[in-house]
Amino acid sequence: MDLEEIGKRIKERRKELGVDQRTISELSGVAVNTLVAIERGEGNPRLSTLAEILDTIGLQLDLHPKKLNYETM
Amino acid sequence: MDLEEIGKRIKERRKELGVDQRTISELSGVAVNTLVAIERGEGNPRLSTLAEILDTIGLQLDLHPKKLNYETM
């Protein structure tokens, strides 16, 4: 789940909703330039920025365990 | 899943692993000050910063659908 995949998921979801970037920008309060960058996987948004967008399009962040890179700390 | 809960989850997971902040800081490359703020729910990290920490402690971000705030766009 990297920047690029998150961007894809956002764009995909927005298309499903049938809305354009400007609308999401206005509803979320995030500038359209910022949204463009994120959708294109070129962004590295603050968590709040990402959350505002996700919230607007009906997606949510979640946290789950995965395998550790280092077994010994 | 807001900033505060994410911080709690990170701290909780770190404790389970039995490692201190300095160690996570060194392994992840994120400054300890930044880690402190995030664990305390006072941070608003960039996605990359959050991802580096999560990756180090064996957690992963995920995206899933939730109810929309606005049914009509």
Next chain:
DNA sequence: GTCAAAATCCCAATATATTGGGATTTTAGC
């Protein structure tokens, strides 16, 4: 292939996350 809308790009200004250093407070074992 024209046209309008949507998406993307460029740039300068601003806001804010991140960092490192050092000091202070809190925590936990003895």
Next chain:
DNA sequence: GCTAAAATCCCAATATATTGGGATTTTGAC
């Protein structure tokens, strides 16, 4: 209640995300 380690705080410097404005390109319908 001492003590060392861990956690937190403060601050100035730096890096970078965000924004708004306008221009350009791409897309899709006709």
